[in-house]
Amino acid sequence: MKKSTRVNHPPRIELPPDNHAVVAPIYQSVKFEFDTVEETERYLRGERPGFFYSRASNPTTRQLELLLAELQGREECLVTASGVGAISQTLLALTRQGDHIVCFIETYNPTRYLIRRLLSRFGVRHTMLPIEDIAAVERVLAATATRLVFFESPTNPVTKIADISALTRLARSAGALTLMDNTFAGFHQHGEYEIDVFIHSLTKYASGAGDVMGGAVIGRADLIRSLRLDFGALGGTLDPHAAYLILRGLKTYFVRYQAQCASAQKVAEFLAAHPAVSKVHYPGLASHPQHALAKAQMKDFGTIVTFDMRAGAAAGGRFAQELKLFALAASLGSTESLVVAPQMMGGRDLTPEQLQVSSLTEGTVRLSIGLEDLEDLLEDVRQALEAATAAG
Numbered sequence: 001m002k003k004s005t006r007v008n009h010p011p012r013i014e015l016p017p018d019n020h021a022v023v024a025p026i027y028q029s030v031k032f033e034f035d036t037v038e039e040t041e042r043y044l045r046g047e048r049p050g051f052f053y054s055r056a057s058n059p060t061t062r063q064l065e066l067l068l069a070e071l072q073g074r075e076e077c078l079v080t081a082s083g084v085g086a087i088s089q090t091l092l093a094l095t096r097q098g099d100h101i102v103c104f105i106e107t108y109n110p111t112r113y114l115i116r117r118l119l120s121r122f123g124v125r126h127t128m129l130p131i132e133d134i135a136a137v138e139r140v141l142a143a144t145a146t147r148l149v150f151f152e153s154p155t156n157p158v159t160k161i162a163d164i165s166a167l168t169r170l171a172r173s174a175g176a177l178t179l180m181d182n183t184f185a186g187f188h189q190h191g192e193y194e195i196d197v198f199i200h201s202l203t204k205y206a207s208g209a210g211d212v213m214g215g216a217v218i219g220r221a222d223l224i225r226s227l228r229l230d231f232g233a234l235g236g237t238l239d240p241h242a243a244y245l246i247l248r249g250l251k252t253y254f255v256r257y258q259a260q261c262a263s264a265q266k267v268a269e270f271l272a273a274h275p276a277v278s279k280v281h282y283p284g285l286a287s288h289p290q291h292a293l294a295k296a297q298m299k300d301f302g303t304i305v306t307f308d309m310r311a312g313a314a315a316g317g318r319f320a321q322e323l324k325l326f327a328l329a330a331s332l333g334s335t336e337s338l339v340v341a342p343q344m345m346g347g348r349d350l351t352p353e354q355l356q357v358s359s360l361t362e363g364t365v366r367l368s369i370g371l372e373d374l375e376d377l378l379e380d381v382r383q384a385l386e387a388a389t390a391a392g
């Protein structure tokens, strides 16, 4: 064999059956081969297990899928290249022309865009309601045959709480599927509710390091498996190296999430007591309008603290800029703290009436609390509030 051939066919390393890598390897290979054409055919006919092409399946991404399904308390999972990929591919795979979706004003912007702008181009209709208006959900489901109800809890960015029992009960009796974007709450929450499909952005708490993107769709086996062909055709596959980084991040998921939630609670309490702040949205505060519902549904209240600067947008912008430990950046759930200034906040697609329902104001600021020392975070928030108000 010439050396130019050899470099393309390097020596194989096979582990003895009783010798295992303690950390699972990354299967950074697009292609997998069987020894014979016959076995390849049997695989392609679905008659034997194995792997063939990584857009459809790969051992590393499969390991992540199995772990996430178990964490969320369901049978099956598909991972995707981003959280938005998980949302868009699921919506495309589950709907057809003429279907109707119930969705909510207080929802992550790109989800609203996908339902209102993209799916409507394919003849999928929707009704967008306030998340707290269960009576309106009941009315709409009674009046219009509905394919699915899509919601979040806590909602992004103002942390409203969906009444999950009410929504799943109403959807089920109307024959509609429930899809819940559970990114804010995390994999260890809400599994006991009768939600058909959970969606997560793995970019956030799963990885924790803010250096990789991914998404997941989790539910019962028959439903999730029915999506697999469409997902393969849509092509938003998670790369095995990204899957490996997410698997690595998940090892510290529980300790990170708990520690960040504990700090978020203290930051929320500090903000609520500060005169420059007119309102704090954090489900763990007794002053949150749905604190009782949050307590009943959740084990921890999340790491997002959203609040309104009394002096409005300019003060909110100054506050965000004055922070030293919070990066002025989108996303959430990383080990480093982040801030979204009012000027960076979405919601421009909403009417003034919908904006009012959303509880977004000119001065709304969103904090994602990281793993820094709590005293340092509180001191940073204190000095930034002071600087922002002094300058105003």
Ligand SMILES: Cc1ncc(COP(=O)(O)O)c(C=O)c1O
Binding pocket: 082, 083, 084, 085, 108, 152, 156, 181, 183, 184, 200, 201, 202, 203, 204, 213, 214, 215, 331, 332
């Ligand atoms: C609630 C929620 N869902 C989905 C996403 C999208 O995830 P990704 O950025 O991985 O596409 C985000 C991102 O911020 C989010 O906050």
